[in-house]
Amino acid sequence: MYALMAGQEVCLLPEGGTPAPARLDEAERQRPRWVWADTRESYPPLVAAGRRVSRCHDITLTESLLLAHDGRYGEARSAEAAHARLHGLPVPDDADGPAARQDTLFEPERLRLGPAELAEVLHDQLRRIEALPEPGRFRLLVAAESAGALAAAEMARDGMPWRRDIHDALLTGLLGPRPVHGMRPAKLQALADEVTAAFGHQVNPDSVQQLVKAFKGAGLAIRSTRSEEIRQLDHPAVRPLLAYKELARLYSFHGWVWADQWVREGRFRPEYVVGGVVSGRWATSGGGALQIPKVMRKVVVADDGWTLIVADAAQLEPRVLAAMAGDVGLAGAAGEIDLYSALATSFGGQREQAKLAMLSAMYGGTSGDAPKLLAVMRQRFPDAYRFVEDAAKAGEDGKIVRSWLGRTSPPPSPRWRELVAGPDGNRAARDRGRFTRNFVVQATAAEWALAMLAVLRGRLPEPARLVFFQHDEVMVHCPLDLAEPVRAAVTAAAAEASRLLFGGTPVRFPMEAVAVSCYADAK
DNA sequence: AATTACGGCGCC
DNA sequence: AAAGGGCGCCGTAATT
Incomplete structure (x- = not known):
């Protein structure tokens, strides 16, 4: 009806x-x-x-x-x-x-x-x-996307618990007391002064131009002012500058002004944009809910007598690839809790090598050891390798690609077609190849997560509330005595999402939920 | 004065 | 020779 x-x-x-x-x-x-x-x-x-x-x-x-x-x-x-x-x-x-x-x-x-x-x-x-060629899958996609819209509206209403007193104490500890409008917090200003002192003249650490000029004056040529590059330099300004950058970002992105705007009645209420990313991931239109720095997690605390159930899908993207590609070998490894450890023997015994190989395959990485590892992958997991290579090839050829449920990548822009015909054509083609290569995996992972969210939403006991969703992670706020039922609901939702998308795949999609009073304790 | 572009960096 | 995908948001700098 x-x-x-x-x-x-x-x-x-x-x-x-x-x-x-x-x-x-x-x-x-x-x-x-x-x-x-x-x-x-x-x-x-x-x-x-x-x-x-x-x-x-x-x-x-x-x-x-x-x-x-x-x-x-x-x-x-x-x-x-x-x-x-x-x-x-x-x-x-x-x-x-x-x-x-x-x-x-x-x-x-x-x-x-x-x-x-x-x-x-x-x-x-x-x-x-x-x-459509796969109406059943697309119906699932439409249902999940629509359910996501319901969940997003509900989460915007319910909000994530956010303790302003703890937030203020955290900020004050790192930055000094809240400054009057237009001033830098004391500790931030002290670091800016140290930078100036180190150069011997006034330098605004927020200005890329001034920094490049100042380092040049000190005999240090830099291509950018990114932290990784600054870190390599031998200069007295480096330490205070790096400290400044880190704190300045915290101050401007998640400081007092941000809290005034986005936190009310002890709840952070972000505006999610369902389907805001072409891959089907959600975006936010304000509040930066998907970029909350990890140091801020201690501010997220359950109400008295309540708890936070936090769960994220472990290594979701390589598992999705294994399931989609129907790669028997990879699916075998993806039947284990730690997929990368299970793959390690295939990549010289190193877990890190296995992880890099998978990431390179899904992102199109080519630097460092990637080519060597990809060659191994091609040999050991030919179906998975071919799956992402085909997606890349389609992108390079200007074709569209689709996720498992039928979400479709944007076609190339007219500008892209011009570029491809031009002198830098290979570069443009490879760029798009990386995009479509990643699209098929990221979009299907987003579908799995969306299906999981939709199922979980339907299984939550009253008065448990979904309060956060970030790509492959969910948070539920519920009374303490519902912790176990909610944890069970999360596990069941993950299993159901796997079944809905991939039927009887041997790939496991582990989603362990922990009950914590504070988000920072979840990992 | 207001808008746009860019560099940089947080998250996945 | 080297080349990793997707976002949002800030301050500065460039543009209108």
Whole structure:
């Protein structure tokens, strides 16, 4: 049973029938799959009112996946656009595109689809999905993507526990007391002064130009001011400069100003963007939730009487590669908890060598020992090797590639085609090859994680809450006495995701969940 | 004054 | 000769 939400209107949509008006409560009792143009618009008000729904079909996210599968990149993906295309009408720009934001004052009110039109678009999408070569997989992708949108809205509401008092103490300890606006914190200023003293003249450590010039004046030519390069130098400014860089980033990215903006009522509430990365990983539109530095983890503390269940999938990407490629040898190693240790004997007994070989295969690495290790991989794990090589070759040839469930890479840009035809053509081709090589693995890993999240969300006992999701890691906040059931739910969700994507693969996807009161204790 | 591009670095 | 994928966000510098 589908239930439609078009603006304020709610309708029930029986299989093959037409939408009939209904009340929200009445519709929800049928446990329907909710259909709406955009979860980001329709769901937050429900969540704010204390409601949750179990599943949905997000028209916009689905349209985006379908267009991409068709090799159509950059076309408007809103429900209104999908409806317009269906009827050969002029297609409106996406409302959230940067171009559409200009002149909003004079733009006409955004066209909204009514229930009948929304149903039309839904049926069109379902029909297009059935026409795909792997409709079952794509249906799973659409369901997982839509469930992700629900989870993202809920997490934005629930938020990750964030102790401002601990945060403030951490910042004060590292930087000195919070400064008045426009000033550097005391310890940061002291380091900047040390840098200046070391050069014998005023140097702003935030300025790349000034640093390059200052080091040049000291007889040290540098190509960049990256920490790794600065670290190699023999100069009294090096120590305070490196310390400055580290603390300055903490201050500006996750300092007091950031907390004022993003932490309220003891919760950090980031804005996730589902499908924000072409590979299907989530992005964030503010708050930098996916870049929280590890030193900040001690600030994330469960409420009294509650606990944090933290879990991440171990070595997800090589396992996904093993499962996708159907590589028997690699799948054997991926049947172990530590995949890299299991591979070590194949790579001269060194775990690190095995890890580097796998990463090089998935990222297209070629430096250092990579060529040698890749040659070993080609021999020992030919199916996995060929799988990523084929993806790279497709990218170099300007073709699109797809994830396991059918998420599709963007086609090359016209600019890329120009470059490939030009003098640096090989370079451009190889760059894209690395992208498509990585895409097939990263996108499928994202699918596994999304499926796991969707299953876990459905299995959490009340009042446990998902509070964080980062590529291959989840965090649940729950009362202490639910720690075991939640841990079990995580394990079960990982197993179910593996089954949903890969059926009876011998590859294991270990996902161990630990109960901690503080995030910093999770690893 | 406001916007855009770049270097750098945090996370996976 | 060497060449690793994906992001977001800051401050500075360049551009309008």
